């Protein structure tokens with residue numbers, strides 16, 4: 001989709017479809033909706049006046065109404081999209097409303113469209129007051145570009161596939177130079193971020209017969225080479241050399257060899273600006289299980305096909321590196337992908353086995369389906385040996401996290417308050433939802449093993465997301481670390497007006513913003 005930004009009056013913009021957002025400014029739970037269009041254009045407001053007077057349009061988030069041949073506008077159609085209550089309005093609603101507009105247009109064969117940049121109508125309206133222009137602009141572009149994706153790569157019906165939006169123009173008002181600069185900055189960032197997130201989503205969408213660990217390594221390497229990042233892809237021999245006994249144990253049940261991808265971003269600094277000697281080095285570690293059968297502790301057949309998305313943590317890290325390469329923060333970042341296929345076979349690891357991780361810790365395997373933490377254990381330790389001072393991992397790690405939080409919030413665990421503070425700042429920009437769960441040392445006893453240093457599950461269902469985090473914490477040790485359990489949020493199970501079913505690309509935006517908080 002070709003994205004453009006113009007500064008002019010939206011009413012005079014010639015397009016098959018112009019979109020304007022509408023907020024419900026009513027106060028109180030039972031109050032009648034009070035619709036306000038987020039535009040300063042009187043022509044647009046007039047064109048929609050009788051519709052709004054009809055009380056049919058309530059302004060709820062994702063609600064859509066179309067007007068054909070709106071009078072006084074150059075556009076052929078005017079689409080009004082609700083953003084919900086003014087009181088709770090955030091950039092996230094703008095992201096979703098922009099997506100809704102794109103997904104309204106796509107199946108109707110509309111190729112070109114425009115969105116009126118959201119603005120408050122009169123001086124008395126303050127719906128957007130606390131929402132900076134840059135973030136509004138960025139969210140709008142992200143929402144539109146994310147919504148444009150349909151997962152039809154493997155459909156042969158070309159007619160349907162061709163229904164994509166070719167061009168989208170954001171029509172912003174001509175304003176002071178500082179404002180137009182902010183809008184342009186958000187627009188540019190939005191494109192970079194959405195492209196990266198869509199890249200992650202396209203990896204997650206791939207079936208495991210196509211996206212093997214080797215292929216994941218190839219695609220990461222190809223991305224790095226286009227973006228100018230250093231990339232190394234290793235397999236069994238290197239894992240053996242590094243004594244990654246936990247990672248190797250998971251991999252050995254499959255005929256597909258494992259892949260460990262190491263992507264490095266080095267900031268290009270000029271002579272004036274040197275990074276201090278103790279500057280942070282950020283390590284991103286992703287779980288890349290391209291298919292999780294559970295191994296010898298085999299999963300039941302129902303829903304097992306979903307386990308192709310067990311590499312969504314890895315995809316999030318590859319997506320984040322994609323955006324980092326474009327946005328060039330002043331901080332060194334190393335992305336490590338631990339990819340394998342978890343299979344039952346004559347060569348598979350078994351419950352009761354004891355394996356030795358790269359760090360030297362011994363692990364008793366109680367359940368071969370708790371494989372993600374094993375590959376990450378070696379990935380986290382390796383990141384530290386490469387000099388990482390701050391770690392983050394993302395993984396579709398536990399069903400227990402989905403039981404706890406459902407599919408709205410992903411789980412967040414950390415061993416360091418300051419790092420959590422940085423991540424909270426990141427979430428405010430990304431609009432993604434992570435809910436903090438505990439991983440304090442009083443849970444440590446739950447992963448004590450009778451015969452080894454630790455065991456790979458808590459032994460019962462209780463606190464399953466936390467025991468998994470406790471296991472990872474053994475390998476992060478004192479290094480500040482955040483663990484994101486994205487099992488419930490990596491795949492959209494429901495269709496929404498702004499997205500289809502399929503991969504969400506969750507965590508790309510938050511990880512990117514978290515990294516940027518360390519940029520000097």
Ligand code: BES
Nearest residue numbers: 310367369370396397398399400457487
């Ligand atoms: N990949 C799964 C977790 C998962 C569940 C991801 C649902 C996405 C949706 C993980 O490897 C797993 O199987 N975890 C086990 C751990 C248990 C054996 C301690 C689980 O959650 O049941």
Ligand code: ZN
Nearest residue numbers: 292369370371
């Ligand atoms: Zn598993």
Ligand code: ZN
Nearest residue numbers: 289292310372
């Ligand atoms: Zn898994």
